[in-house]
Amino acid sequence: MAIGQAREQGADLIIAVDPDADRCALAVPDPTSETGWSPLSGDQIGSLLGEFLAARGMTGSLANSIVSSRLLSRIARAHGLEHHTTLTGFKWIGDQIHRLETENEAERFIFGFEESYGYLAGSYVRDKDAVVASMLICEMAAYYRSIGSSIKARLEEIYASYGHYLNAVDSFEFPGLSGMEKMGGIMEALRKNPPKELAGYAVTTVTDFENSESTGLPRANILVFALENGESVIVRPSGTEPKIKTYFTTKGQGMEEAKQEKEKLAAAMKPLLA
DSSP states (O other): OHHHHHHHHTOSOEEEEOTTSOBEEEEEEOTTSSSSEEEOOHHHHHHHHHHHHHTTTOOSEEEEETTSOSHHHHHHHHTTOEEEEEOSSHHHHHHHHHHHHTTTOGGGEEEEEETTTEEEESSSOSSOOHHHHHHHHHHHHHHHHHTTOOHHHHHHHHHHHHOEEEEEEEEEEOOSTTHHHHHHHHHHHHHHSOOSEETTEEEEEEEETTOHHHHSSOOOSOEEEEETTSOEEEEEEOSSSSEEEEEEEEEESSHHHHHHHHHHHHHHHGGGGO
């Protein structure tokens, strides 16, 4: 419906927010798409907004959740900014503001996001905020248009600079009374006998977030498998649904290669979560 209306009105952007205005989605014109529009992922939007704010020459801190891609950390490093990875749940990104506040430096928090379409800029709001995110998206689009560019063109420039990162998530459902028990058994098995390789890539490190001493973060039922090629797989049971979610961060010379890498890793994980 939004695409149809955008076509009729000759719109520049499609922005959608949920009823409580905390999550924000975006689609941009794309002549190569069948519909003429391309929806962007939460990770793409977060990386675009982070780079847009970082390029202003600000000093301070960027943050994203552990299940987002590592693209924002690359952007922060390129601009000489701090970067922090948090647990899932936006309260942990808000906690970064609190940490700075205790040092009388709350204004140093620039931007944070999670891949599930939540974004936060500045230190006034301590939760994901689609109102501010929508404003920033419009400001970003207007700026790039003023210099003869676009959001889609800038995204391609970011990929050219840092690599084509893909952040994707698959969910495995475990319905019924035994579902939660089965999920617990799968996580226990992965902890006791973690895979030595996935899709032909050696697993170089396994990080168990139940061990807060090694991570420096509060305990969480999350396992991270880092691979020799720089890619990673994160396994996390949902806190609200009978699901185990697997988050893939892959990288390629182009986005198609990154997608192929994701599919290879997803196929390798599937028997481990059966």
